[in-house]
Amino acid sequence: DAKTTQPPSMDCAEGRAANLPCNHSTISGNEYVYWYRQIHSQGPQYIIHGLKNNETNEMASLIITEDRKSSTLILPHATLRDTAVYYCIVRVRRDDKIIFGKGTRLHILP
Amino acid sequence: AAGVIQSPRHLIKEKRETATLKCYPIPRHDTVYWYQQGPGQDPQFLISFYEKMQSDKGSIPDRFSAQQFSDYHSELNMSSLELGDSALYFCASSPDRGAWGYTFGSGTRLTVV
Numbered sequence: 557d558a559k560t561t562q563p564p565s566m567d568c569a570e571g572r573a574a575n576l577p578c579n580h581s582t583i584s585g586n587e588y589v590y591w592y593r594q595i596h597s598q599g600p601q602y603i604i605h606g607l608k609n610n611e612t613n614e615m616a617s618l619i620i621t622e623d624r625k626s627s628t629l630i631l632p633h634a635t636l637r638d639t640a641v642y643y644c645i646v647r648v649r650r651d652d653k654i655i656f657g658k659g660t661r662l663h664i665l666p
Numbered sequence: 667a668a669g670v671i672q673s674p675r676h677l678i679k680e681k682r683e684t685a686t687l688k689c690y691p692i693p694r695h696d697t698v699y700w701y702q703q704g705p706g707q708d709p710q711f712l713i714s715f716y717e718k719m720q721s722d723k724g725s726i727p728d729r730f731s732a733q734q735f736s737d738y739h740s741e742l743n744m745s746s747l748e749l750g751d752s753a754l755y756f757c758a759s760s761p762d763r764g765a766w767g768y769t770f771g772s773g774t775r776l777t778v779v
Contacts (some may be wrong), residue, residue, distance in 0.1 A: 590767065599670075599756050600709060609699030643708075650763040653699065653722050656708040 559583070560644045565661040574631040576660050578644030581625045588649050589620060590627045592656070593640040600643070600656070603629065639664045668692050670759050670771035672750040678746050680779045687742040687774045693758030697721070699768060700732060704752040715740060716763060747778045 561579040568574040580589065592603040604618045606627075611618045612653055617630040631638055643659035671690040679685050682700075691698050697716045701709040711724035715734035726732075734740045738759075744751060754775050758768035 597754065597773070599758070599773055602767030602769065604769060649765045653711045653714055653724060654764065654768060655711060658708065
């Protein structure tokens, strides 16, 4: 049973902000939201994670709604190298496994 | 910075043969995870180890086994290979049982012919 719902694909113009939504309406109080991405045939790459506060790092920003039922990953200035499948995952922080669902295939258009 | 090292990068085996994939985690990472990704599919969790003990198990066939050694490297052993085992196999490592995210290796592409 999927814990998250993401659109299957999105387009974004190069240089613009890419906003990737994720619904996780059944998230539990001790579950974090993690984002990973996978560039074609490469190992998945950790991007960011958060519990309830908005988070920012050198790669992206994570905006989590107050009720925690949805979140948005923001790539502030998308480049062609950001073309990848983006996975939104909810998990207890020290739970052993990450389960990849159906992510969003992001196409950055030149 | 050191990354997760997987070997070999590519492997071709015949049906019913055996294959061994190796994973060398980032130094001081105590947890190792194995994933299988078939063509056009999302990565599927196989098995994980924490401090050299198996800690979780996913949809890993009985023909597969894995272990983590005293130096924290891990090996995935696959026997009686089938055509359907052809896939990318990723290893990931983390400190603190993945609290801060995993670092994945570049993967081993296994082709069974």
